[in-house]
Amino acid sequence: MKGISYSRYGGPDVLEYGELRDPKVGPDQVLVKVRAAAVNPVDWKCREGYLDGALDAVFPVIPGWDVSGVVVQPGVSVTEFAVGDEVIGYVREDFLSRGTFAEYVAAPVRTLARKPRNRSFEEAAGLPLAGLTAYQVLVKVLEVKRGETLLVHAAAGGVGSLAVQLGVHLGVRVIGTASERNHDYVRNLGGEPVTYGEGLAERVRALAPGGVDAVFDTIGGDTLKISANLLAPEGRLASIADPDVVGFGGRYAFVRPDSADLTELARLAEEGAVTVHVQETFPLERTADAHRLSQEGRTRGKIVVTVDWPDEED
Template identity: 60%
Template sequence: MRAIAYHRYGGPEVLELVDLPTPKVGPDSVLVRVHATSVNPVDWKVREGGLDPLMDAVFPVVPGWDVAGVVEQVGLDTPEFAVGDEVYGYVRKDVLGGGTTAELVAAPVRTLALKPTSLDMAHAAAVPLAGLTAYQALRRLGVTEGDVVLVHNAAGGVGTFAVQIAQALGARVIGTASEGKHEFLRGLGATPVSYGDGLVDRVRAEAPDGVDVVLDLVGGVVGTTPEVGTPDVRVGSITDPAAAELGGEYMWVRPDAADLTALAALIDSGAVRVEVAATFPLEETAAAHELSATGHVQGKVAITVP
């Protein structure tokens, strides 16, 4: 099969198109014919060696954890799926190696769910990691009807999902973003505020009694939480361990089939729409990584696999 892989950590130049054997399919896994994947900031950070202290790498590493495709082969004990099912998932394994930027991927059933029927493959592949991150964080923070939620970096890949999911849970959302992305956030239903000096005053102007929840998706901003929050503010961050010092949580994301199914229902109901900023073919994965690394992408970057 064709795949994008790297034989050592480094910049986008280490990515190359290679031929690899078809992945073996374990008893609780299925083989997915990949139609699309997407790029998350973690992908290029992993490629640079950012997770080396935490996870073993089996080179050549095929990057990517998001997938949308069709089940081509089932394992010995996988009653959840049948050949021909259209699925999507967050295929993070215990080691870095057999990722989703390839024609085929062996995916544990715990990482997959049936694809949202309203989405094409590229848009479905843009959901799993970012959508799960937002969904799981907001659930852990107990977001409920009537809450005022402040989302930092609200126009990014995770932020666009967080804005919409929080509203689906009945919350009002204030989102920080650069001035050029304010109209986009208004279109999602959020109240935009700008980054930088005066942030606390701008948030307080929109929420005089303070916000109930702060979700940090950018880093370096949780220190403002006591000034913008209510006395019982709940705070979580996917980027800054300092959230724990404020009585909050530093969060990661887990593969979860039930949460993927819930996300698919939100998407198919129209409560959540998926933003794809750009799409690249498999051969141009390096360019997709480079675009993601600029930090200026509105939504997600998808990669299609013919």
């Protein structure tokens, strides 16, 4: 099969497009014919070796954890999916090697859910990692409740934009930090935008004089101190970007594959409660360019890589 791989840590130039070994399909896996795979910041962080202390890399590594596609072969013990089923997945294992930026991926069923029927493969590919991150932090970590006020940092990004929509769906008032050019976008998601930078705390306090009930941090660093000082009494703080959040009384969160959570997200997407904005798509052979764009850090929504199957129509 064709795919993207890297044999050493480094910049986007270490990514190579070419022939790869076909994946073996284990008993609890299904072989997915990939239609689209979303790019996430963790992809280039893995590629550059930032997660080497947590995840072993078995080179060559095929990058990517997000996928949407079609089941072409179920494993011998699989009853959940059949040939022809359209699926989405957050296909993360406990090591780096067998990712989603390829024509096929062998995905454990615990990482999969059925694709929202009324969403394109490109939109659906952007849902798993970012959507699961937003859902698990809001529901399981911060435990936000109807009527509360939530502050979401980087509200126009892949995770942030979904967190805004999920918060609104849960009946929460959402304030979202974003650059001025993304304010209308955040408003359209249902959030109240505030601008980054100097004076952020004062701008948030003007909207929530008594403080916010919860903060979802996706930036880390100095943002943690600002966020902690904006909390109301009994307020909660969580970060997916910086483990130092524990020093401010918060919790550090890392998304995990969960078929039930992903199925719920797919249902919400199908009903229109959450949508995925795809900023740009790249063909598989241009995955390095997709990584470069992601590393610029100004993405609105998601960047998606597509696999061209000329014999099929969407």
